[in-house]
Amino acid sequence: MDRSNDGDFSRSNGADFLQLNAADVPAGGLADWLTDQVRTAISDGRLPIGSRLPATRQLATELRISRGVVTEAYQRLTEEGQVSGRGRAGTIVVAAPAVAPAARARSYEPPQMTAPGLDIFVELRAAPAHIDLTPGVPDLASFPRAAWLRSERAVLNDLEPAAFGYGDPSGTPALRRAVSAWLARYRGITAHPDEVIIVAGVSQAIALLAQFLTERGIGEVAVEDPGSLGSRQHLQEWQLRTPPIPVDSGGLQVDVLRKSGAPVVMVTPAHHFPTGVVLEGERRRDLLQWAAEGGLIFEDDYDAEHRYDRPPVPALRSMQAEQVLYAGSVSKLLAPALRIGWIVPPAQHRDDFIALKRRADLGNASLPQLTLAHLMESGELERQLRYVHRRHRTRRDALATAVATYLPTATIHGAAAGLHLTITFPPDIDDKALAAAALSKGIKVHPLSWHCQLPHAPGLVLGYAARTPTALTEAIQTIATLLTPSPTT
Amino acid sequence: MDRSNDGDFSRSNGADFLQLNAADVPAGGLADWLTDQVRTAISDGRLPIGSRLPATRQLATELRISRGVVTEAYQRLTEEGQVSGRGRAGTIVVAAPAVAPAARARSYEPPQMTAPGLDIFVELRAAPAHIDLTPGVPDLASFPRAAWLRSERAVLNDLEPAAFGYGDPSGTPALRRAVSAWLARYRGITAHPDEVIIVAGVSQAIALLAQFLTERGIGEVAVEDPGSLGSRQHLQEWQLRTPPIPVDSGGLQVDVLRKSGAPVVMVTPAHHFPTGVVLEGERRRDLLQWAAEGGLIFEDDYDAEHRYDRPPVPALRSMQAEQVLYAGSVSKLLAPALRIGWIVPPAQHRDDFIALKRRADLGNASLPQLTLAHLMESGELERQLRYVHRRHRTRRDALATAVATYLPTATIHGAAAGLHLTITFPPDIDDKALAAAALSKGIKVHPLSWHCQLPHAPGLVLGYAARTPTALTEAIQTIATLLTPSPTT
Numbered sequence: 001m002d003r004s005n006d007g008d009f010s011r012s013n014g015a016d017f018l019q020l021n022a023a024d025v026p027a028g029g030l031a032d033w034l035t036d037q038v039r040t041a042i043s044d045g046r047l048p049i050g051s052r053l054p055a056t057r058q059l060a061t062e063l064r065i066s067r068g069v070v071t072e073a074y075q076r077l078t079e080e081g082q083v084s085g086r087g088r089a090g091t092i093v094v095a096a097p098a099v100a101p102a103a104r105a106r107s108y109e110p111p112q113m114t115a116p117g118l119d120i121f122v123e124l125r126a127a128p129a130h131i132d133l134t135p136g137v138p139d140l141a142s143f144p145r146a147a148w149l150r151s152e153r154a155v156l157n158d159l160e161p162a163a164f165g166y167g168d169p170s171g172t173p174a175l176r177r178a179v180s181a182w183l184a185r186y187r188g189i190t191a192h193p194d195e196v197i198i199v200a201g202v203s204q205a206i207a208l209l210a211q212f213l214t215e216r217g218i219g220e221v222a223v224e225d226p227g228s229l230g231s232r233q234h235l236q237e238w239q240l241r242t243p244p245i246p247v248d249s250g251g252l253q254v255d256v257l258r259k260s261g262a263p264v265v266m267v268t269p270a271h272h273f274p275t276g277v278v279l280e281g282e283r284r285r286d287l288l289q290w291a292a293e294g295g296l297i298f299e300d301d302y303d304a305e306h307r308y309d310r311p312p313v314p315a316l317r318s319m320q321a322e323q324v325l326y327a328g329s330v331s332k333l334l335a336p337a338l339r340i341g342w343i344v345p346p347a348q349h350r351d352d353f354i355a356l357k358r359r360a361d362l363g364n365a366s367l368p369q370l371t372l373a374h375l376m377e378s379g380e381l382e383r384q385l386r387y388v389h390r391r392h393r394t395r396r397d398a399l400a401t402a403v404a405t406y407l408p409t410a411t412i413h414g415a416a417a418g419l420h421l422t423i424t425f426p427p428d429i430d431d432k433a434l435a436a437a438a439l440s441k442g443i444k445v446h447p448l449s450w451h452c453q454l455p456h457a458p459g460l461v462l463g464y465a466a467r468t469p470t471a472l473t474e475a476i477q478t479i480a481t482l483l484t485p486s487p488t489t
Numbered sequence: 490m491d492r493s494n495d496g497d498f499s500r501s502n503g504a505d506f507l508q509l510n511a512a513d514v515p516a517g518g519l520a521d522w523l524t525d526q527v528r529t530a531i532s533d534g535r536l537p538i539g540s541r542l543p544a545t546r547q548l549a550t551e552l553r554i555s556r557g558v559v560t561e562a563y564q565r566l567t568e569e570g571q572v573s574g575r576g577r578a579g580t581i582v583v584a585a586p587a588v589a590p591a592a593r594a595r596s597y598e599p600p601q602m603t604a605p606g607l608d609i610f611v612e613l614r615a616a617p618a619h620i621d622l623t624p625g626v627p628d629l630a631s632f633p634r635a636a637w638l639r640s641e642r643a644v645l646n647d648l649e650p651a652a653f654g655y656g657d658p659s660g661t662p663a664l665r666r667a668v669s670a671w672l673a674r675y676r677g678i679t680a681h682p683d684e685v686i687i688v689a690g691v692s693q694a695i696a697l698l699a700q701f702l703t704e705r706g707i708g709e710v711a712v713e714d715p716g717s718l719g720s721r722q723h724l725q726e727w728q729l730r731t732p733p734i735p736v737d738s739g740g741l742q743v744d745v746l747r748k749s750g751a752p753v754v755m756v757t758p759a760h761h762f763p764t765g766v767v768l769e770g771e772r773r774r775d776l777l778q779w780a781a782e783g784g785l786i787f788e789d790d791y792d793a794e795h796r797y798d799r800p801p802v803p804a805l806r807s808m809q810a811e812q813v814l815y816a817g818s819v820s821k822l823l824a825p826a827l828r829i830g831w832i833v834p835p836a837q838h839r840d841d842f843i844a845l846k847r848r849a850d851l852g853n854a855s856l857p858q859l860t861l862a863h864l865m866e867s868g869e870l871e872r873q874l875r876y877v878h879r880r881h882r883t884r885r886d887a888l889a890t891a892v893a894t895y896l897p898t899a900t901i902h903g904a905a906a907g908l909h910l911t912i913t914f915p916p917d918i919d920d921k922a923l924a925a926a927a928l929s930k931g932i933k934v935h936p937l938s939w940h941c942q943l944p945h946a947p948g949l950v951l952g953y954a955a956r957t958p959t960a961l962t963e964a965i966q967t968i969a970t971l972l973t974p975s976p977t978t
C-alpha cells in the first residue's frame with residue numbers, strides 16, 4: 001500500500017498465485033504433490049504460457065518446504081515439456097494447456113412453433129433452413145461493406161484520441177445531428193440534435209420505455225392487434241401487460257383504445273406491422289387527440305423509409321412533440337446487427353430517458369455511431385436506400401406473383417411498402433401447424449397468429465427482402481404442397 | 490388492406506400527407522391559407538426536397554375546394570422558389586427548409602465537484618480542461634486504428650450476409666471463443682465459450698446484476714471502501730443500497746463483510762480501485778469461503794492485465810464457478826468507447842443473465858465483436874497490450890517522480906499496476922476543494938473522497954495513462970501551487 005512496498009516492483013507471491021496454502025501441504029509425497037499442483041495450474045490456465053514460475057527459494061519459504069522439493073518438481077515439469085529453465089530468467093511455462101475447458105455447452109432447442117416462448121426468435125434463427133423468410137430484415141447481402149469501411153477509415157483518420165474514451169450517454173453529437181437531419185428530410189420531424197437519443201435499436205427503446213413507465217406505476221401498454229409478437233413479448237418481459245387494440249383496414253381502432261383506459265399505446269402508424277395498413281387521416285387525428293388528452297404514444301417507425309408507391313406519411317411525432325415517443329433504427333435501413341437506433345422522447349421527459357440510457361450501458365459505442373453519421377452525411381445511406389429499394393421491389397413482385405400463382409386462396413396484404421408481405425387464408429387453416437410443417441421442409445416463416453392476441457384469419461408473414469426471386473418462388477411452391485392434401489390421403 | 494387496394498401502388502392521399510382536414514378549411518382566403526399550409530409543411534420538413542405535391546385535382550377533391558385554389562397556391566409557391574412544376578412529373582419541392590429547427594438545447598452544467606451527483610462524470614467530461622487526469626482510461630492516443638481497420642476489413646471480406654441480421658443475444662460465437670481463450674491465458678479462468686456473455690462494458694454487467702438481484706428481492710450490494718464512485722452510483726441508480734466494507738493494506742476486510750450480513754459483494758481483487766491493493770492470499774481464501782457459504786461475489790476485473798511487477802493474480806472466478814460473477818471489458822485494454830465487455834456468470838444463472846441481456850438490447854452489435862475477436866486471435870491485442878504497457882510504465886514513473894518532487898507530503902499508493910495512482914495527504918486537506926481548485930486551473934482529477942463512504946485520508950486519484958510525462962509533471966506542479974499558501978496571506 002505505501003510507497004516503500006509497491007515501489008520496488010519486485011515483490012511476488014508465488015504460492016498465492018498458484019493458490020497454494022502452507023496448511024494444505026501434505027505430510028509426504030511432497031514433490032509429487034507440488035508437481036501435480038503446478039501441472040493443474042498450467043492445464044487450467046492459471047499459469048499461462050510465457051509466465052514465470054515462482055523462484056524456488058521463494059516458493060519453498062512460503063510453503064515451508066525444502067527448496068530441493070521445489071527444484072525436483074520444476075525438474076519433472078521441465079522433463080514433461082511444460083516448463084523450461086532459462087537461467088537467470090527463471091522457469092517459464094512453455095506448453096499449451098493440455099486439458100480442454102470442460103463445461104456444459106448449451107444444447108440446441110428446436111423452435112416451439114406452435115407455442116412460441118420468449119426464446120422463439122433465437123430458436124428460430126438457430127434452426128437449420130434452406131430458405132429463410134423470417135420478416136424484419138432488409139437485403140443483408142446488400143450491406144454496403146465497402147462504403148462502411150471507407151466511412152470508418154475517414155472517421156478514424158480525423159478522430160481525437162478523447163473520442164475513444166467514455167462518451168455522451170445520449171449519443172455522439174455527430175450522429176444526433178445526422179439523425180436530426182434525416183428525420184426532418186424523411187419523416188417530417190423537426191427535432192433539435194439534443195432531442196435525439198441514440199439507443200441500441202428499437203428493442204432498447206422499448207426497454208427504456210418499460211422502465212420509465214414502471215417507475216411511474218404504469219403497468220400496461222396497449223398494442224396493435226395484429227401486432228408484433230417480438231414487441232409484445234418484450235413489453236411482457238418487463239412485466240407490462242399488453243391489452244390488444246384491434247387494427248382494421250384503417251389502422252388502429254382509436255375508439256377501442258379510448259374505451260380501454262390504457263394510458264400508453266405502441267403503434268406502427270406509417271406501415272402497420274404485419275398488415276401494412278397506413279393509419280388513415282381521421283384515425284391519426286383522433287389518436288393525436290387522445291394523446292393531447294393525456295395518452296402517451298410510442299411510435300415504432302420501424303420501416304417507414306421503405307414505401308414503393310409514394311412518400312411515406314409523416315411521423316405522428318411531427319404533429320405532437322409532448323405526448324409522442326418516436327423510435328426508429330437502422331435495422332431495416334442497413335442491418336439489425338449494427339444495433340443502432342434513435343428515440344425522440346416527449347420533450348419534457350428527455351432528461352429522464354438520457355438517465356435511463358446512461359443507467360443501461362453508459363451510451364452506445366462511439367465508432368459505429370460516427371461511421372453511420374458519416375454514411376448519412378455523405379449521402380451514402382440515401383444511395384444505399386435507393387439501391388435496395390429497387391431490389392426489394394423486384395423481390396416483392398416475385399413473391400406476390402408466386403403467391404397469386406401457387407396459393408390462389410390466399411389474400412395479400414401490405415404490398416405497397418416494407419420488407420414483408422402478410423398473406424391470409426380461409427379460416428380452416430392452422431397457420432402455426434403450417435409454419436411448423438414449412439420449417440420441417442426447410443422454409444422459415446412466421447405464422448400470422450403469432451402476432452395476434454385476438455381471433456384473426458390465419459396467415460403467414462413472409463419476409464422477402466433478403467431472398468432472391470428464385471428462392472421466394474421455391475419457398476411458396478413448397479408451402480403450396482403443404483396446403484394441398486396429398487392425393488393418397 | 491386487400492390485394493386490389495394495395496396492388497396498384499398508385500393510391501395517394503395528399504391531404505392526409507399534409508395533415509390537412511376538409512373540416513379545417515376556412516370560409517375565405519382559401520389560396521392564402523393553402524399556400525401557408527404547404528409552405529409550413531416544407532419548412533418543417535414534412536414535405537422533403539424532391540417530394541411531389543399532391544395532384545391539384547386530387548387535393549381539391551379531398552379538401553372539397555375548387556381546383557383553381559390549389560393551382561393558385563402551387564403557382565405562388567413556384568414563384569417563391571419552393572416548388573417547381575415539372576409537367577407530367579407533377580410539382581416537386583425544390584427549396585431547403587427555410588426555418589432552422591428550434592428547440593431547447595441542453596445547457597452546460599459546471600461539475601459539482603464538492604457534491605457529485607449522478608451526472609458528475611458526464612459533467613466532468615464536458616468541463617474544459619488543459620490536462621485531464623481523470624482515471625479509468627488507457628492511452629487513448631495509442632488506439633490501434635490501423636490494426637482495427639485491418640481486422641474489420643478481414644471480417645467483412647469473409648462475413649456471411651446472415652451475420653448482418655439479428656444475432657445471438659449472448660454474443661457472437663467468435664468473440665466468446667476469443668474471450669474464453671483470453672481468460673484462460675491471462676486470468677486463469679477456464680470457461681467454455683458458451684459460459685461467456687458479451688455485454689456493453691462492466692457498466693451493463695452491473696445493470697444486469699442489479700436487475701437479477703432485484704427480481705430475487707435482494708436490495709443491497711456491499712462495496713469496497715474506498716471503492717469506485719461510478720460503480721456505487723450505478724448500483725444506487727438501480728435502487729440498490731451499497732453498504733461499505735473497509736479495505737486495508739490486505740484488501741477487503743472479509744470479517745467485516747461477514748458481519749454485515751450483506752448477501753452480495755462487489756470487489757476488485759486483482760487490483761483494488763482506487764488504492765491498488767491486491768487482495769492477500771488469506772483474505773482471498775476467506776472471501777471464497779464466504780461465497781461457498783452462500784454469498785455472491787461480483788468480481789470487477791477492471792484492469793487486471795496492467796501489472797508492471799509480475800503476472801496478475803488469477804481471478805477469483807478461477808477458483809469458484811458457482812458463486813462468482815466475473816466481469817471484464819476492453820475499456821482499459823483498448824478503449825471505453827468500444828462498449829464491449831464480458832461476464833462469466835455463476836454457471837447455474839447463465840440462462841438468467843442471457844435473458845436479461847436479451848431483454849436489455851437483444852445483444853451487442855456484431856461487427857465490433859467480430860473485429861475484436863479477430864484482433865484477439867491474430868495476436869494484435871497482445872502486441873497492443875505490450876506496446877501500451879511500456880508507455881504506461883514510463884508515464885507512471887514520471888507521475889511518481891513528479892509527486893515525490895513537488896508534493897513531498899503526499900503518499901503514493903498502487904504504483905505496481907493499473908492506469909492511475911492514488912495519493913493521500915495529511916488529514917487537514919479538503920480534497921474536494923483541492924480538485925475543484927485544480928479544475929479551475931485546467932487540471933481534471935478525482936478527489937479520493939468521491940470514492941469513500943467511510944472516513945478516509947484525503948487524496949487524489951490521478952489517471953496517467955493518457956498523458957505525456959511533460960503534461961503529468963505540469964499538472965502536479967500546478968496542484969502543488971494550490972497546496973502551498975501564497976506568501977502574501
